[in-house]
Amino acid sequence: MREYKLVMLGAGGVGKSALTVQFVQGIFVEKYDPTIEDSYRKTHYHDNPYFAPVFDKSVDVDGQQCMLEILDTAGTEQFTAMRDLYMKNGQGFALIYSIQSQQSFSELGNMREQILRVKDATDIPIILVGNKCDLEDERVISAAQGQQQAELFHCEFIETSAKAKINVTQIYYTLVRQINAQTQEKSTKSKGKKCLIL
Numbered sequence: 001m002r003e004y005k006l007v008m009l010g011a012g013g014v015g016k017s018a019l020t021v022q023f024v025q026g027i028f029v030e031k032y033d034p035t036i037e038d039s040y041r042k043t044h045y046h047d048n049p050y051f052a053p054v055f056d057k058s059v060d061v062d063g064q065q066c067m068l069e070i071l072d073t074a075g076t077e078q079f080t081a082m083r084d085l086y087m088k089n090g091q092g093f094a095l096i097y098s099i100q101s102q103q104s105f106s107e108l109g110n111m112r113e114q115i116l117r118v119k120d121a122t123d124i125p126i127i128l129v130g131n132k133c134d135l136e137d138e139r140v141i142s143a144a145q146g147q148q149q150a151e152l153f154h155c156e157f158i159e160t161s162a163k164a165k166i167n168v169t170q171i172y173y174t175l176v177r178q179i180n181a182q183t184q185e186k187s188t189k190s191k192g193k194k195c196l197i198l
Contacts, residue, residue: 001058003067006175007086009111010073010096011104015131017053018162019096020072023172024055028163052086061176068172087118092125092175097146099130099159100138105149112153125178126155129171134161 008016021029055070071086087093093115097104108128115124128150130141143159150157156174160167 001065001067003069004092004176004179005069005071005090006092006094006172007071007090008073008094008096009115010094010129010131011098011101011107014096014098014101014104015162016094016096017072019094019129019131019160019168019171020055020070022162022165022168024057024070028165052082057172059172059176061173061180064180066176068176070172083114084118087115091179092127094127094129094171094175095153095155096129096131097141098132099141099146100132100135102140105141105145108149108153123182125175125182126153127171127174127178128153128155128157130157130159132161132163133159133166134164 008020010016018029021027053072055068055072057068057070059066059068071090073083073086095108095111097108112126115126116122128146130143130146132138146159147157156178158167158170158174160171162168
């Protein structure tokens with residue numbers, strides 16, 4: 001079974017943990033405390049180098065069994081060195097903002113730049129996620145603005161709600177598909193290279 005390392009990134013309070021717990025366990029949590037391990041047995045928290053909870057989930061994506069290792073970066077935003085570490089090891093990234101927070105939306109550009117710098121690449125599997133779309137009355141970032149930002153980032157865009165279970169699984173499945181497509185593209189390119197015999 002192939003493993004995928006996915007990283008949830010975004011400002012504090014945008015719902016990174018809520019989306020992850022909803023996907024892995026099918027429950028909505030208002031407040032998530034990663035130190036309470038008994039409630040979230042799927043996480044391995046103290047035995048990993050990230051100082052952030054890691055959730056494991058086995059899923060079937062397009063007929064292929066996949067083991068997803070999802071790093072929830074909640075509470076580690078202030079540790080830049082740690083962020084570099086999980087960006088380096090991650091294969092796919094969800095850049096998450098809250099549709100009710102201009103600040104969380106504005107911070108994403110810097111996060112994306114950091115991913116590109118750490119990975120030293122431009123074609124990285126990324127999805128832009130506008131969370132809390134159930135709070136339509138409190139919206140300050142329109143879906144059109146999200147789409148426009150995704151076009152600038154050259155990535156896919158989706159609006160989600162952990163609370164209302166809207167488009168949650170799509171985040172992770174989209175990243176898996178992007179990683180698969182990238183892997184296939186690289187192997188096709190390497191097969192296409194011809195050796196020159198002088």
